[in-house]
Amino acid sequence: DAGVTQSPTHLIKTRGQQVTLRCSPKSGHDTVSWYQQALGQGPQFIFQYYEEEERQRGNFPDRFSGHQFPNYSSELNVNALLLGDSALYLCASSLAPVPNYGYTFGSGTRLTVV
Amino acid sequence: GQQVMQIPQYQHVQEGEDFTTYCNSSTTLSNIQWYKQRPGGHPVFLIQLVKSGEVKKQKRLTFQFGEAKKNSSLHITATQTTDVGTYFCAGPLYSGAGSYQLTFGKGTKLSVIP
Numbered sequence: 156d157a158g159v160t161q162s163p164t165h166l167i168k169t170r171g172q173q174v175t176l177r178c179s180p181k182s183g184h185d186t187v188s189w190y191q192q193a194l195g196q197g198p199q200f201i202f203q204y205y206e207e208e209e210r211q212r213g214n215f216p217d218r219f220s221g222h223q224f225p226n227y228s229s230e231l232n233v234n235a236l237l238l239g240d241s242a243l244y245l246c247a248s249s250l251a252p253v254p255n256y257g258y259t260f261g262s263g264t265r266l267t268v269v
Numbered sequence: 270g271q272q273v274m275q276i277p278q279y280q281h282v283q284e285g286e287d288f289t290t291y292c293n294s295s296t297t298l299s300n301i302q303w304y305k306q307r308p309g310g311h312p313v314f315l316i317q318l319v320k321s322g323e324v325k326k327q328k329r330l331t332f333q334f335g336e337a338k339k340n341s342s343l344h345i346t347a348t349q350t351t352d353v354g355t356y357f358c359a360g361p362l363y364s365g366a367g368s369y370q371l372t373f374g375k376g377t378k379l380s381v382i383p
Binding site for chain 2: 188191195196197198199200205210211213241245247253254255256257258259260261262263
């Protein structure tokens with residue numbers, strides 16, 4: 156049973172550039188949530204996708220956008236990268252768009268902005 | 270705003286000693302979830318508590334949900350080096366328009382001295 160798959164695992168970008176991160180949810184899961192985790196901090200909610208629509212959004216600027224495809228996989232796009240965007244980006248999948256079930260996290264994408 | 274808080278931030282214990290981390294929410298929760306993140310890893314779902322006063326055990330780990338459903342604790346008996354990592358609690362906090370976001374605390378980082 157495949158878990159959550161994220162790519163790439165590591166990425167180095169320059170300030171001002173754009174980046175796309177990808178996520179394939181666990182088999183049977185149709186909801187994808189994206190989190191940003193700075194070093195030594197807890198995961199911060201970016202947004203959630205269900206039925207190919209953004210259902211919820213955390214306190215992140217419009218530079219952060221996403222997409223969900225018919226096969227439930229998802230992308231996170233960040234435009235105009237800032238140094239402060241350096242973090243571990245985690246994708247989590249779940250059975251439904253309500254947080255009443257445990258989330259399954261991928262291994263994350265470590266983004267470094269220089 | 271609404272938040273989930275955890276204490277302590279760090280805990281160093283001698284192998285064989287007990288460990289407890291506490292989680293408090295500013296609002297009543299429908300459920301509380303616990304995750305473990307090993308160094309360099311990603312959060313892994315441990316358990317979900319739903320009922321007021323609920324206590325669940327997983328081997329040496331005991332999880333408790335407060336009567337008011339606003340606080341929770343994780344207790345590890347006789348810690349082992351395999352328990353090293355950061356333990357996060359997470360709860361669904363209302364984000365408006367009938368939606369709830371799974372919100373994480375900042376975590377308690379456990380170090381075990383052999």
